[in-house]
Amino acid sequence: MSETRVHNLAVSLDGFATGEPQSLEAPFGHAGERLHEWFFPTATFRAMAGGEGDPAAAPDDAFASRWGDRIGAEIMGANKFGPPGWQDDPDWRGWWGPNPPFHTPTFVLTHRPRGPVEMEGGTTFHFLDASPADALAAARDAAGGLDVRIGGGPTVVRDFLAEGLVDHLHVVIVPILLGRGVRLWDGLEGLEKDYDIESTTTPSGVTHLTFDRR
Amino acid sequence: MSETRVHNLAVSLDGFATGEPQSLEAPFGHAGERLHEWFFPTATFRAMAGGEGDPAAAPDDAFASRWGDRIGAEIMGANKFGPPGWQDDPDWRGWWGPNPPFHTPTFVLTHRPRGPVEMEGGTTFHFLDASPADALAAARDAAGGLDVRIGGGPTVVRDFLAEGLVDHLHVVIVPILLGRGVRLWDGLEGLEKDYDIESTTTPSGVTHLTFDRR
Ligand SMILES: NC(=O)c1ccc[n+]([C@@H]2O[C@H](COP(=O)([O-])OP(=O)(O)OC[C@H]3O[C@@H](n4cnc5c(N)ncnc54)[C@H](OP(=O)(O)O)[C@@H]3O)[C@@H](O)[C@H]2O)c1
Ligand SMILES: NC(=O)c1ccc[n+]([C@@H]2O[C@H](COP(=O)([O-])OP(=O)(O)OC[C@H]3O[C@@H](n4cnc5c(N)ncnc54)[C@H](OP(=O)(O)O)[C@@H]3O)[C@@H](O)[C@H]2O)c1
Numbered sequence: 410m411s412e413t414r415v416h417n418l419a420v421s422l423d424g425f426a427t428g429e430p431q432s433l434e435a436p437f438g439h440a441g442e443r444l445h446e447w448f449f450p451t452a453t454f455r456a457m458a459g460g461e462g463d464p465a466a467a468p469d470d471a472f473a474s475r476w477g478d479r480i481g482a483e484i485m486g487a488n489k490f491g492p493p494g495w496q497d498d499p500d501w502r503g504w505w506g507p508n509p510p511f512h513t514p515t516f517v518l519t520h521r522p523r524g525p526v527e528m529e530g531g532t533t534f535h536f537l538d539a540s541p542a543d544a545l546a547a548a549r550d551a552a553g554g555l556d557v558r559i560g561g562g563p564t565v566v567r568d569f570l571a572e573g574l575v576d577h578l579h580v581v582i583v584p585i586l587l588g589r590g591v592r593l594w595d596g597l598e599g600l601e602k603d604y605d606i607e608s609t610t611t612p613s614g615v616t617h618l619t620f621d622r623r
Numbered sequence: 624m625s626e627t628r629v630h631n632l633a634v635s636l637d638g639f640a641t642g643e644p645q646s647l648e649a650p651f652g653h654a655g656e657r658l659h660e661w662f663f664p665t666a667t668f669r670a671m672a673g674g675e676g677d678p679a680a681a682p683d684d685a686f687a688s689r690w691g692d693r694i695g696a697e698i699m700g701a702n703k704f705g706p707p708g709w710q711d712d713p714d715w716r717g718w719w720g721p722n723p724p725f726h727t728p729t730f731v732l733t734h735r736p737r738g739p740v741e742m743e744g745g746t747t748f749h750f751l752d753a754s755p756a757d758a759l760a761a762a763r764d765a766a767g768g769l770d771v772r773i774g775g776g777p778t779v780v781r782d783f784l785a786e787g788l789v790d791h792l793h794v795v796i797v798p799i800l801l802g803r804g805v806r807l808w809d810g811l812e813g814l815e816k817d818y819d820i821e822s823t824t825t826p827s828g829v830t831h832l833t834f835d836r837r
Contacts, residue, residue, distance in 0.1 A: 422815075423808035424638055424831075582796075584820040584832065588812025596636035598802025601636075606798040608824045616822050616830050618636075618798065 411549055412556045412576040415566055416476040418593070419581045419615075433492040436504065444583050447613045448473060457510050468611040472579060472619075473490040481552025483511050485545055486565035487519035492533075494600060496521040503534065510526035511560075514551035516544055518565060539593035541569050562592040570597055578604070578620035625763055626770045626790040630690040632807070633658040633829075639804035647706040650718065652804060658797050661829045662687060670775075671724050677823035682825040686793060686833075695769025696762040697725050700779035701733035704748075712733040717748065728765040730758055730793055732779060751829045755783050777807040784811055792818070792834035 420426045421444065428440030437444060448454050451470040452462025457605070462470055495501040496519065503509055512531040522536035535551075537544050539555050548557040559569050580593070604620035611617065634640045635658065642654030651658060662668050665684040666676025676684055685755055701710070709715040710733065726745040736750035749765075751758050762771045773783050783789050794807070818834035825831065 422638075423811070424636075439674065582822075582830075584822060585817060586808055586811045586814045588810065590696045594800060596802065597637070597800045600800045601798060606799060606828065608796075608828060608830050610822045610830065614820065614822060616796075 411481075411552060411554060413545060413569070413574055414556050414558060414577040414579075415559045415561075415569075415575055416579045417448065417473055417557060417581060418561055418563070418566060418579065419448070419583055420593050421583055421585050421587040421590075423586050423588065424592045424594045425587040426561065426566075426593045427488075428587050428590040431488060431492055436492065440587055440590060443585055447583065447611075447615045460576025466553050466613065468609075469613055469615065469617075470610075472581070472617045476558070477512075478560045479556050480513060482513050482548040483515045483558045483560045484565065484569075485515065485517055485560040487517060487521075489560060489562045490517045490562065492517070493587050494521075499523075501514070502526055502528065504543060508532075514548070515560075516548050516551075518544055525581075541565075541572050541574055545569070545574055552602075563591045567593055567595065567597065573603070575620075576622045580618045580620075582616040582618060584614055621623070624813050625695075625766060627759060627773060627783070627788055628694070628791040628793075629771055629773045629775075629783075629789055629791045631662065631687055632775055632777070633662070633797055634777075634807050635797055635799050635801040637800050638808045638809045639801040640775065640780075641702075641710045642801050642804040645706060645821060647703060647732060648705065654801055654804060657799050661797065661825075661827045672804075680824075680827065683711065683827055683829065683831075686795070686823075686831045687704060689793070690772070691726075692770045693770050694727060695766025696727050697729045697772045697774045698758055698762050698779065698783075699729065699731055699774040700776050701731060701735075702777060702778065703774060703776045704731045705735070710737075713737075716740055716742065722746075727777060728762070729774075730765075732758055732799065755779075755786050755788055759783070759788055778804045781807055781809065781811065784814060787817070789834075790836045792832075794832045794834075796830040798828055 426436030430438050450463035450466035451473045453473040455462050491501050508529040509532040514533050516535050522538045526534045607619050609617045642652030644652050664680035665678035665687045667687040669676050705715050722743040723746040728747050730749045734754045742750045821833050823831045
């Protein structure tokens with residue numbers, strides 16, 4: 410069975426998965442890199458640049474490394490794909506350079522779709538103006554029997570959670586208070602009823618939460 | 624040095640320390656007892672009724688039991704002291720019966736103060752319409768060199784945090800999503816800069832967060 414999964418979604422203690430304002434210079438707004446400091450020393454992150462992980466980050470990497478297993482497609486929101494206004498730039502191809510780390514068909518939800526863009530390394534961006542359920546059906550088709558990752562940002566993850574479309578959710582609680590930005594948890598009262606939830610604290614100080622559909 | 628401490632403050636994953644609406648029948652609103660299920664089996668809670676703790680709850684009790692150490696006074700908000708409208712009832716003496724579990728002078732912040740009420744077991748309720756700093760000064764005076772506990776609810780704890788008056792904060796994150804109620808974390812951007820923060824997950828599934836002033 411193809412599952413729908415969210416991985417490595419970092420939120421502040423007060424529930425923000427990004428700061429504000431989002432811009433080309435500051436994709437996470439005033440949050441800067443603070444939501445992801447736990448991630449940078451992991452083998453999973455370092456491998457993207459051909460480097461090696463810090464052994465001290467192994468407990469975090471045990472979670473982080475699940476990101477790519479059996480994933481056949483990703484769905485992301487317009488605000489993860491680019492800064493406000495990227496739709497006005499016909500040459501914008503995402504933040505990730507010519508060879509993005511997705512290596513699968515990658516569906517960008519936007520109200521201003523364009524034609525697909527094939528990148529190096531197996532990533533093709535497809536732009537979709539569609540409901541979460543329809544977007545998931547398209548991504549499943551493209552995933553060839555593998556799982557679909559909902560890559561963020563928080564608005565898209567929240568929408569998929571609200572519609573009951575997520576089988577596995579991995580959230581990383583970072584002990585900072587952002588005060589403003591985009592909240593992950595709004596409008597999800599009672600979500601826990603559908604999931605087995607586990608919490609694990611690591612030496613880096615973050616808490617990994619996993620939700621697995623019952 | 625007399626410190627100001629918060630203990631056993633339970634919040635949902637989405638940051639609510641109580642549900643809504645608060646009433647005589649449902650002091651925590653739609654949250655019911657869900658924020659405190661981790662607490663009920665602890666030796667600290669059971670001892671209040673003369674019982675014994677569940678050994679399985681020992682990891683939670685290691686935190687819960689710090690509640691009373693070296694505490695010489697408590698400050699609480701009007702909404703912790705009673706349901707909406709308690710100020711109209713001259714006989715309201717709190718939820719806790721004739722012998723409340725505080726056993727110290729206990730200051731209730733309210734815009735409709737009344738004269739002090741002496742209870743059994745060392746608890747005297749004093750009603751104060753005062754700023755957090757002035758309330759803390761009064762409680763310190765009464766505490767005889769011991770520490771002052773800020774007992775909740777979330778509005779009062781948030782106000783004391785925002786004014787930089789809290790030395791130690793113990794929050795328990797309960798993996799439920801309440802969706803509505805009173806948030807603890809609002810307006811506290813950057814709070815982490817003043818504290819050393821530790822996170823500990825216990826088998827009950829909650830995460831204990833401690834903030835200690837640097
Ligand atoms: N904390 C983390 O781990 C993490 C992970 C990923 C991303 N992020 C950050 O999160 C931020 C982005 O998150 P966000 O919540 O602002 O936005 P987002 O979820 O990335 O994107 C939301 C936008 O996508 C479009 N969209 C969403 N659903 C759609 C649908 N069904 N049909 C058509 N268009 C749809 C809409 O944009 P338009 O109407 O403009 O087309 C909507 O405003 C960025 O700062 C990113 O860096 C954080
Ligand atoms: N999750 C937990 O561990 C925990 C712990 C304790 C309590 N609780 C729950 O939290 C809820 C109460 O919290 P809450 O945030 O609604 O309210 P609260 O913090 O208990 O009380 C706030 C009220 O206290 C009065 N007040 C606060 N500061 C004042 C000041 N400086 N001067 C004068 N009056 C002041 C005001 O009431 P008036 O203007 O009406 O006088 C204000 O509306 C209850 O449901 C309680 O059961 C939860």
